[in-house]
Amino acid sequence: MEFQSSRVRTVKSSPSMAVSVLAKKMLALGEPVINLSLGEPDFNVPAHVIEAAHQAMLEGNNHYTAPNGYEALRRAIVDKFQRENGLHYGMDEICVANGAKQLLFNAFLATLEPGDEVITPAPYWVSYTDMVLLNGGVPKVIPCGAEYGFKLDAERLEAAITPHTRWLMLNSPNNPCGAIYTQAEFAALGEVLERHPRVLVISDEIYEHIILGNQAFVPFVTACPQLRERTLLINGVSKAYAMTGYRLGYAAGPKGLIDAMNKTQSQTTTCPSAISQLAAVAALNGPQDFVRAANLEYQARGAMVVEGLAAIDGLELQMPEGAFYAFPRCAAFIGKSTPDGQLIASDADLSNYLLRVGKVATVPGSAFGLEPYIRLSFATSREQLQQALEQLREAFGALR
Numbered sequence: 354m355e356f357q358s359s360r361v362r363t364v365k366s367s368p369s370m371a372v373s374v375l376a377k378k379m380l381a382l383g384e385p386v387i388n389l390s391l392g393e394p395d396f397n398v399p400a401h402v403i404e405a406a407h408q409a410m411l412e413g414n415n416h417y418t419a420p421n422g423y424e425a426l427r428r429a430i431v432d433k434f435q436r437e438n439g440l441h442y443g444m445d446e447i448c449v450a451n452g453a454k455q456l457l458f459n460a461f462l463a464t465l466e467p468g469d470e471v472i473t474p475a476p477y478w479v480s481y482t483d484m485v486l487l488n489g490g491v492p493k494v495i496p497c498g499a500e501y502g503f504k505l506d507a508e509r510l511e512a513a514i515t516p517h518t519r520w521l522m523l524n525s526p527n528n529p530c531g532a533i534y535t536q537a538e539f540a541a542l543g544e545v546l547e548r549h550p551r552v553l554v555i556s557d558e559i560y561e562h563i564i565l566g567n568q569a570f571v572p573f574v575t576a577c578p579q580l581r582e583r584t585l586l587i588n589g590v591s592k593a594y595a596m597t598g599y600r601l602g603y604a605a606g607p608k609g610l611i612d613a614m615n616k617t618q619s620q621t622t623t624c625p626s627a628i629s630q631l632a633a634v635a636a637l638n639g640p641q642d643f644v645r646a647a648n649l650e651y652q653a654r655g656a657m658v659v660e661g662l663a664a665i666d667g668l669e670l671q672m673p674e675g676a677f678y679a680f681p682r683c684a685a686f687i688g689k690s691t692p693d694g695q696l697i698a699s700d701a702d703l704s705n706y707l708l709r710v711g712k713v714a715t716v717p718g719s720a721f722g723l724e725p726y727i728r729l730s731f732a733t734s735r736e737q738l739q740q741a742l743e744q745l746r747e748a749f750g751a752l753r
């Protein structure tokens with residue numbers, strides 16, 4: 354019996370989740386696996402946020418809310434954009450959902466006609482292309498490897514646009530490669546888009562607060578204010594406040610688009626958890642020292658991981674500018690053999706070998722649309738990272 358619709362058959366389950374599940378299975382069997390595959394902060398949620406969730410329940414906020422969430426949450430989001438980004442959004446230009454992930458899905462569900470194209474520079478976050486496919490769209494992947502600084506430029510954007518283009522997907526700081534677009538780079542893309550009024554822009558800015566070097570984060574709308582009426586800024590509390598399990602994301606955009614997204618949400622999940630909404634209010638309105646302390650720790654870990662990987666002959670990488678991943682190119686290892694005689698024909702083979710023999714879980718670049726690379730998350734303790742680097746050094750060294 355075939356249960357899957359033709360649409361579902363076009364997509365795969367999240368590959369980073371799959372690696373992580375395998376790593377957890379190996380751990381359960383007593384294998385000492387270090388899991389560097391998931392993009393999830395290892396810190397606990399700030400205490401005042403947990404307290405706010407507790408209070409929310411005690412005070413009776415245990416029921417459905419409107420699809421666009423509590424007014425207090427939308428107010429906190431409006432204030433966040435004003436305070437941190439100098440951007441002015443109205444209360445009806447904000448929506449919320451069960452994570453940034455659901456916002457992306459809502460946006461595609463609300464807007465894509467069959468065959469609409471979504472320009473997706475690679476490397477991209479694993480879910481973008483599959484979400485487009487699930488909603489009847491066509492991902493148009495533009496490889497932007499290290500030779501392009503991992504970024505899309507005006508010329509290649511212009512060449513990718515067709516009469517069917519509906520969205521341009523941008524993600525800065527980027528998962529998996531850490532690239533941050535400068536104001537000038539965004540502005541150059543904006544100039545191209547001005548000539549193509551049907552194209553909408555998603556700017557996924559969920560890693561806004563994880564900045565590792567001197568390159569500052571710039572919201573797309575700051576660089577391209579003339580495109581404000583066709584840009585959806587996506588953000589959330591998962592990465593900044595380690596609140597991944599609360600499932601709370603938010604977006605800002607033109608009212609018509611926000612209304613359409615709220616409509617799809619009203620017929621799917623109704624609203625994000627009332628408790629998580631009030632916890633997010635506390636996170637956004639409360640003290641921000643957690644965010645600064647976490648960022649300092651990510652900077653120290655990033656430097657440590659990059660130094661450790663640079664010492665492995667054959668890996669090519671730079672210090673990522675933001676987010677918490679290292680994304681080395683590993684072409685030198687493709688075509689080599691493992692000590693038990695297996696050929697490493699792809700980055701997926703390499704990632705598999707590193708898990709099997711090195712006992713370190715990574716995600717191959719192919720999951721992010723760009724080969725041959727591997728992604729290592731440094732959202733884990735320095736001790737674990739040090740140990741992982743030693744195991745990786747040994748495993749890479751054993752390839753012939």
Ligand SMILES: Cc1ncc(COP(=O)(O)O)c(C=O)c1O
Nearest residue numbers: 392452453454478528589591602
């Ligand atoms: C680039 C990017 N966007 C969105 C998300 C999803 O975030 P959320 O937990 O808010 O759904 C992730 C999570 O890994 C991500 O890396």
